[in-house]
Amino acid sequence: MRPTIYHNPECGTSRNVLGILRESGEDPEIVLYLERGWQREQLARLLDDLTLKPSDVLRVAKSPAEELGLTDPDITEGELFEAMLQHPILVNRPIVVTKKGTALCRPSEKVFALLDNPPASFTKEDGDTVTSG
Numbered sequence: 442m443r444p445t446i447y448h449n450p451e452c453g454t455s456r457n458v459l460g461i462l463r464e465s466g467e468d469p470e471i472v473l474y475l476e477r478g479w480q481r482e483q484l485a486r487l488l489d490d491l492t493l494k495p496s497d498v499l500r501v502a503k504s505p506a507e508e509l510g511l512t513d514p515d516i517t518e519g520e521l522f523e524a525m526l527q528h529p530i531l532v533n534r535p536i537v538v539t540k541k542g543t544a545l546c547r548p549s550e551k552v553f554a555l556l557d558n559p560p561a562s563f564t565k566e567d568g569d570t571v572t573s574g
Contacts, residue, residue: 490543495521
């Protein structure tokens with residue numbers, strides 16, 4: 442199974458995760474979800490695989506979440522889900538799917554657990570080095 446990364450190239454964490462995937466020898470399928478948008482079944486399956494609710498993956502920083510009223514404590518999970526379909530930026534990233542599972546890889550080193558051959562270490566864009574052990 443080829444790994445899949447739901448990727449935003451403008452995000453440093455997402456770029457680091459993609460780098461870790463590639464350094465591990467993987468050639469991941471890169472889904473630019475901000476351009477493609479989310480399909481209802483696709484997003485529902487990812488959330489199910491993550492065992493998370495929409496509120497668990499809601500991106501508030503650098504997104505329209507607050508202006509859309511999505512941080513209101515009375516907002517329902519269903520309303521959040523529908524908003525995420527309309528505004529893909531509301532879903533935090535990167536999400537990675539491999540044969541070992543699915544994870545929201547924040548921080549980026551969470552991806553190590555999804556890899557058969559993770560690199561021993563990886564130097565992130567900010568200069569920090571993370572290890573797989």
